[in-house]
Amino acid sequence: MPNDRTPYPFSRSPGVLSQVALISAVEGNSAPGAARRPALAPEVLRFRELLAKVGSGEHTSTGLTRAEAREATDLMLLGPVSDAQLGAFLIAHRIRRPSPLELAGMLDSYRAHGPVLRTPGQRPLCFGVPYDGRSRTAPLLPLLALLLAAAGQPVVLHGGAPMPVKYGISLAELFAALGIDWRQLSLADLQQRLESQGLALTHQPCHFPAAERLLPIREAIGKRPPVASLELLWTPHQGEHLLVSGFVHPPTEARAWEALAHAGETDLLTVKGLEGSTDLPTSRAGITARGRDGVITRLLVHPRDHGLCGPEVPWQNLELWREQALAALQGEGPLAESLLWNLGVYLWLAERCDSLPAGLDQARALLAARCGEKLRQDLAP
Incomplete structure (x- = not known):
């Protein structure tokens, strides 16, 4: 190159x-x-x-x-x-393999040179998911984010364009299919939307162009470099927040805990989600861990205990996903139960309710009132 x-x-x-x-x-x-x-x-x-x-x-x-x-x-x-x-x-x-201390140093650089969003007086959920996207299971995070924001829980997301090595569907593409194109907004516009509507997604080509320099190199080497791990640990949000980071392999999770402790993150949640994302499965127990002030507590959540166990919805194409996503925002279709499960769990983990059953009840009410769909319409042009 x-x-x-x-x-x-x-x-x-x-x-x-x-x-x-x-x-x-x-x-x-x-x-x-x-x-x-x-x-x-x-x-x-x-x-x-x-x-x-x-x-x-x-x-x-x-x-x-x-x-x-x-x-x-x-x-x-x-x-x-x-x-x-x-x-x-x-x-x-x-x-x-980067050491946790090295990952903390890399985080220092991303914090210094990347985009910055703030939520004075509010504690958002900040999700870190693989930039190279999804290719096997239907994503839920855009729908979850809309519903959480509609419930008054701010959400900060970040991602990029289709990326090596997987070239799966990206967050920006999923939101665009719902009529919400974050790629056309300036960082100032994102900050305004975060303040007024509780949701923002930074898009690397637009809001962190310095990191785009690495993409041809990532394609050339054909393997995920440590920067891919960094993307799961970083957030553009600065201030108090709950950082939610996806992982696949247990050693990755343990390295994330230590790196984030070095980096000063005091409240974090690691999630063994679908394809390394933060989407909780319905076909098996959800494996998570909460870290508060350096103390890690393992937390398993079982969808079957709440009558929500079932197979994951496979990814097929963007057009079909859009149909399924719009139906799910109204509590219908094949994604509805998975969305209900994820929304209930994250409302509970965000301390918007006292228990998981209460979180699921609140999730049902939000879906019945079509709160996520109303926010989608507000954010769409």
Whole structure:
């Protein structure tokens, strides 16, 4: 991938970072012939030092401090480093796995350079779900967000355009199918909607363009880099909130707890949701954990105990999902029970009611009153 800002003397094949590029990216200037090499910018040399720390192998890799992880992420977002260096860093970091402290440093960078939303006097639910979307099960989060916001519980979401490696359906596409296009709004407009209607979605290409630089590299390496984990832990909201983060594998969850503790998150919920999302399943128990001030409590929620057990609705296409989603907002159709279950659980976890049964009763009332559909109409042009 061409990079006009940095000399790129390495061989390149489409979609592939060559071995020569990887070796050159970590090679020091002390080797014979160093004086014959072209001068590199200080930022490029510094990034090469950071790359050497994560890419030196099992026995010599030292990892990064929190400050170094922040510095590396800053350089990836804004610095003049080459595509070869970016690719080498991302794949080396994936192979070694980022430490919780490194993830905290990466979060520091995203907090500094990403969009910022605030809700003075209110505590929103901030959801972190995979940017590469869904492809097997019908998503519920846009519908859940509308109903929570209609109930007076603010919600902050973030996502991007269709993204490697999965290229599943994105949050922005789902909302657009419902007539709500967050991609056309400025950050100031998003803040106004959050204040007036309790819901906002930042869209990476529009509201965090610096992070878009990494997309061609993510496509080239063909694997989810640690940035994909970071997207589950970050939120554009600054202030008091409940952070809800999806996960798939138990080690990922444990790493998230520790990273978020380092980052100062005092109230968080991890959810083993559908396809790594925060959508609670109805075909099995929902596995969650609540972290408050560093104390983690495992919480299992069983839909069958409330008469809501059933198979997940498969994803087929956007047109069919739109029909199902509009019906579900009125308490009808194949998504209705799954939406009821998720809404009841999250109302309870957000402390909008005293118990899960009370949360489900409140969810039924919201659906019967078509509150989510009314807010959808207000947000649509």
